[in-house]
Amino acid sequence: MRRGTPAGPRGAAAGPRPTEVRELTVVSTGGARLHTRIHGPDGAPTVVLVHGWTCQARFWNPVLRLLLPDHRVVVYDQRGHGRSPATPGSCCADALADDLCAVLAASVPAGERAVVGGHSMGAMSVVAAAGRPELAERAAAGLLCSTGVDRLDGESVVLPLRPGPWRGRAQRLLLRNPLPYGPVTPLFRRIVRHVTLGPGADPALLLWTSRMVRDCPPGARAEWGRVLATLDLAERLPRLDLPVTVLHGSADRLTPPVHARRLAQRLPRCAGLIELQNLGHMTPLEDPAAVAEALRGLVREHVGASAARAPTPAVGDGPGTQPVNPPVNQPRDRQER
Incomplete structure (x- = not known):
């Protein structure tokens, strides 16, 4: 049984409330029906945000609130996550x-381009x-947060094992685990x-x-985990013909900084490498201000005032519910390279 989406922690800073929220369902391949939300005013520059494995669109709430009201922000639940139903047997890099691409086509106005930001598996989507x-026509620039494109099982340091085949096998088993996680106990929170x-x-x-990770349906979590265990997108990097900023936390165990540095070297148009000191894998939650600042910089540089347009009719089925309160912002110590 799928649990409800997690609420924000009590007492969290709410930030500015969205002026408008619209919901729509975007249809993609394999029967996927992607729950999509558009926040902010028509006429503002568009930012499309893509969450990672075991997360959901509300993962971006802390960043979204810092971008409003002067950006139009699009978020969606990846298939099998949040309010997007699973599509068993269809999970792969092409999906x-x-x-x-389906969300970009449905949410970015014709003739305009957006900044696309992804975290972890969401960055792999980019x-x-x-x-x-579709990406060339609708995306002006990208932000890749806390991600890698190959060697994910071998270079993760989640398990305290020496580098080698045993560590890779153990971490593949962890990714592919189909069992429910159960209640959010103190042990689960420590993990x-x-x-x-x-x-x-x-x-x-x-x-x-912890609640968000727990709430990801185990079947979808395991199927996407199998994809991640063998993922290799290195050959696609030369075709990513966009200005791209890479951002990562120095204490990331899932995708250690070696991934970010290798990405920065391989990208044909790397716009910068930002390292956030002492932060883990969840950089948009741990330091949403730094992520929002990076997105704003890409908008200023590559979208700017030219994105302004006359208001257009609302997209989708009408107003949706307001986002939950985000987690508390964490202090940051940023190092930019």
Whole structure:
């Protein structure tokens, strides 16, 4: 049984409330029906945000609130996550690209281009779509947060094992685990902290993250985990013909900084490498201000005032519910390279 989406931690800073929220269902390949939300006013520059494995669109709430009201922000639940139903047997790298391209076509006005930001598997969606005409037509620049495109099982340091085949096998088993996670116990929170967050993560943020990870349906989690265990998108990087900023946390165990540095070297148009000190894998939750700042910079540089347009009719089925409160912002110490 699928649980409800997690609420924000009590007492979290709410930030500015969205002026408008619209919901629509975007149809993609393999029967996928992607729950999509558009926040903010028509006429503002568009930012499309893609969440990662075991997360959901509300993962982006802390960043979204910092972008409103002067941006139009699109978020969607990846297939099998949040309010997007699973499509068993269809999960693969091309499905990630299909879904992103479908959302771009449905949400970015014709003749305009957006900044696309992805976290973890969401950033892999951007790379998977490299070379596709939909990405070239609708995306002006990209932000890749806390991600890698190959060697994910071998270079993760989640398990305290020496590098080698045994560590890779153990981490593949962890990714493919189809069992439910059960209640959010103190032990489960300790595991989530170790795997996903930096050492200074706030307890409220830890609880919010633990509930979100727990709520991901185990079947979809395992199927996408099998994809990640063998993922290799390195050959697609040369076709990612966009200005792309890479951002990562120095204490990331799932995708250690070696991935970010290798990405920065391989990208044909790398716009910068940002390292957030002592942060883990969940950089948009741990330091949403730094992520929002990076997105704003890409909008200023590559979209700017030219994105302004006359208001257009609302897209989708009408107003949706307001987003939940985000986790508490964490202090940051940023190093830009």
